[in-house]
Amino acid sequence: MIAFKGRTYTCPIDVTFSFINGKWKVLILSHLYRYKKRSYSEIRDNLPRISEKMLSQQLKEMEADELIVKKTISSKPYRVEYALAKNGKAFSPIMEFASKWGIRYLKANGIDYLKDQELYK
Numbered sequence: 609m610i611a612f613k614g615r616t617y618t619c620p621i622d623v624t625f626s627f628i629n630g631k632w633k634v635l636i637l638s639h640l641y642r643y644k645k646r647s648y649s650e651i652r653d654n655l656p657r658i659s660e661k662m663l664s665q666q667l668k669e670m671e672a673d674e675l676i677v678k679k680t681i682s683s684k685p686y687r688v689e690y691a692l693a694k695n696g697k698a699f700s701p702i703m704e705f706a707s708k709w710g711i712r713y714l715k716a717n718g719i720d721y722l723k724d725q726e727l728y729k
Contacts, residue, residue: 627673628699632658632666634706637696640676641703645691647681670696 610617617623628634632655639654640646646654652663667690670676675696681687692699714721 627675627695630666632662633670633675636666636670637675637692637699638703638706640690640692640696641700645689647687647689651690675699 610619610623612623615626617626628637635655636651639651643650648663648667651667652658652660655663658666667676667678671678673695674693676690677693679689679691681689711721
């Protein structure tokens with residue numbers, strides 16, 4: 609067992625997945641990995657099933673975990689921009705692997721995402 613920051617983990621993989629638990633954090637990371645910088649509304653629009661409360665909560669947690677950085681663009685109207693922090697960028701190999709695996713799986717099941725990706729935006 610690993611005791612760290614008031615939590616107990618079973619192994620290093622458990623530590624890693626504690627930062628990206630649930631589907632929203634992984635999708636937010638992958639979105640920022642692909643587009644580099646995004647506003648709150650751009651992230652929200654890319655995740656149509658997420659509630660405002662859940663998105664706000666996930667972004668706050670990811671910022672506290674130093675996976676993303678939040679930059680205030682303007683105060684009136686209030687506009688912010690999110691980008692991957694150093695720790696978030698370190699997940700890049702996982703994002704690449706997951707994307708390639710998903711593309712291969714879809715292709716094996718008759719969907720050529722790379723050819724027809726504009727259909728899935």
